[in-house]
Amino acid sequence: MKKLFLIKADFLDLKRADGLNYFCPDCATIEGILSFYPELRNKLDVNYVDFLRPRKALVDLLGEANQSCPVLVLEDGSFINEKEEIIRYLTENYHIGHAH
Numbered sequence: 001m002k003k004l005f006l007i008k009a010d011f012l013d014l015k016r017a018d019g020l021n022y023f024c025p026d027c028a029t030i031e032g033i034l035s036f037y038p039e040l041r042n043k044l045d046v047n048y049v050d051f052l053r054p055r056k057a058l059v060d061l062l063g064e065a066n067q068s069c070p071v072l073v074l075e076d077g078s079f080i081n082e083k084e085e086i087i088r089y090l091t092e093n094y095h096i097g098h099a100h
Contacts, residue, residue, distance in 0.1 A: 003045045003073040004086075005058060006030060011051035022051070026083040030070045033087065037096045044072075 006027040013022055034040055049055045055067045062071070062079060071081040072089060080086050091098055 001045045002043075002075060003047060003061070004030070005047050005049055005055075005069050005071045005073070007051050007069045008048045013051065024051075024069060027070050029083055030086060033090065033096070037090075037094070040090065040094060040096070043094060 007024040009023040009028070010021040011023070012019070034046065047057060049057055049069065053067055054064065055069075058067045058069075058071065061073055061077075066079065066081070068081050070083060070086055071079050072086045073079045080089055087099055090096055
């Protein structure tokens with residue numbers, strides 16, 4: 001099963017001194033697609049990771065250099081880590097609506 005990794009919302013960026021909570025806009029976009037097409041949650045293994053690195057689950061699968069999110073890991077171990085490419089993949093392979 002394909003694995004989709006998203007960063008959990010409301011994280012603190014400890015490199016910033018502002019004490020504000022953040023979310024990843026690209027992950028939020030993919031999360032929105034999952035809410036529009038909830039059947040995708042049955043077809044993908046959706047995982048949420050912390051903002052703080054190292055992101056062990058991603059390091060274990062893809063190596064230290066590939067911890068960016070969102071990322072869609074395919075069964076053959078290849079992966080897609082660009083939001084637009086993930087959307088294109090989901091559209092072409094799961095027949096969801098096209099971005100307009």
